[in-house]
Amino acid sequence: MKTINQILNTVKLASPILYWVVVIHFIFAIVCLAGLVIDERTLMGVNVWIKPLKFSISGGIYILTLGFLTTLYPFSRRKKNIITNIVAITLFLEIVIVLYQAARGVQSHYNMSSPFDGILFGSMGVLIAINVFIMVIFIVETIRLKLNTSKSIQWAILLGWIIVVFGSWVGGQMISQMGHNVGIADGGAGLPLVNWSTIAGDLRVAHFFGLHAIQLIPIFAVWASKKWNTSNRNQLIAVTLFGLLYAGWIGFTFYQAKMGMALIQL
Template sequence: MIDTLFTAGNLLAMASWGLLIFLPRWRGVAQAVSTVVAPALLSVAYSALIGVWWSRGQGGFGSLDEVHSLFQTRGALLAGWLHYLAFDLMIGAWIARKSRHEGIPHLVVIPILILTFLFGPMGYLASLIVGAAGRIGATRPGQITEHWQFKRTLSSLAGREPRLMASAFMCFAMIIPIAVAAMIDDRTLGEVNVWIKPLKFLVSTGLFLATLGFFMPMTNEAFRRSASGRFVVWGSIATTLFELVYIIWRASRGEASHFNTSTPLAGTLYGLMGIAAITLAATGPILAWGIARSDAKHTHPTYRLAVVLGLILTFALGATSGVVMSVGAGHFVGTAPAGGSILPLVGWSRTVGDLRVPHFMGLHAQQVMAIVGFLVAGLYRGRAVVIGFACWYSIIVIGLFLQALAGHPVLPG
């Protein structure tokens, strides 16, 4: 009887999830089944099991060991499973209903529902992040009229290019659960916690997307509606999403995402990551062309020049070092000794050449150049300063690249 109830509960839950995921137009039926019919039937079975098996269990809720003992009997274990099925199903129904009211496309909701079906609270957390990002994506400058400076600033930033800013927010929001995972997981790869790479990529890609979103209004409306403008937006969003999902998935398994060709599937996915990275980098020069056009939105010429040069340098310097790394066996040039000294936070080697150094510097040229352009925009020879700084920055990055290729660390330790 216990096995029969287990099978029946699973089939009922899967049928209800199928309605939510695959038949969104039947939302009345799906909501009725997933919020009333299925949870009620699961609750009846749960109540019967509790009545029969609760008094037979040993343990309690005072400690993790007591909870473990409590669910040692098959009846109590099944009751806990049905409890999980019922409440996850109701959460899924709530997510589907709330997302529909907020205007979130069902194609975006589907992976959230699948995540909720498989891992419960992870799907709920994803729904909160996507919902908040959706609200940011719907924001336009001036919509928030309160005099609270933070809200006014948030409205202004979100309205720069809402879809890119929403995606950047999602990256930054994901830092919190990934950081918690790093604190409770003691697994390492290359003597570094397995979650450090996802953390660094979330920060980097979030900043990259936010930068593109901040620069996009410098183009004109025709460019933003064109295939080039859509490529900048959706090309960057799609590629970062693919890379982040893959990196986080590999980290959860305690496996390397980069330079992992241990199986044909791993090799294929790593190759796709390389294509995604080049595609993401290519959004920079395309956006630079949109900003440099004569019909672009009026911007101070010195600042415009700095932004254009920064986007081009990010592609030229960052992509070059990235390609060299990807075709090699790793980012080290030389054999890094076990336990070798590294720089805090970034993890760069202090004993051998590390190609991540010029790659990092190259990728962030777009932010550095924009800051310089902003600071010198009012100077008489501001444009000359911007060009000179761009040349100096390029020489520094190329020097770091050649230094790494020679096998020398950036800061010997």
């Protein structure tokens, strides 16, 4: 398995713009950590810098993952540049909006309190929609093409993209109800850092696990291929079972949230 440094170097050579957007995301995460220490302002019961911290880390990991996975596809250089640059620029703009709103001490999501805030929230919706469209492109291309990897890992990547699209759909559910909690208004008691509600349903749980399927399922496939010396057929079965279990977990957390139940009731 490639080390983090090898992955970073691969991405840097393949897509310098995307690479630096990843670096900027992690720099933003450090800025947010500093904000937690020096800024005591809160929003809906938590420090204003918690949300941009989570988005900086999660966004940086996703962009890095996409940048690396793109190198496995037999795309032309031009096609790779178009895809990675679109992802890098759109998600950079999104994290800038999240940080800007945090610095103002106001919500970035579901904020329609003024025309300006509504425009920013709507803009984030457009930026994410572009990225969901790219996810769908990856699903089609993963089915259509032979990737520069084993069959079991390619299958894991496909499962990952499919589940990521579902995770994005859960995000759309939150937008449709203008909030992430079910049963009560957003805010209130939540788990440390992630702030998932401990008193009501919270769609962010299924959203989180859905979005990170594109890392966890391929990582399992790589681990299984290295640790388990067996046939391709058995590798495919193992990846399929893991993917189904992971999808089942996400489905459970989504159902649980829609029923108004907290992941962990406190």
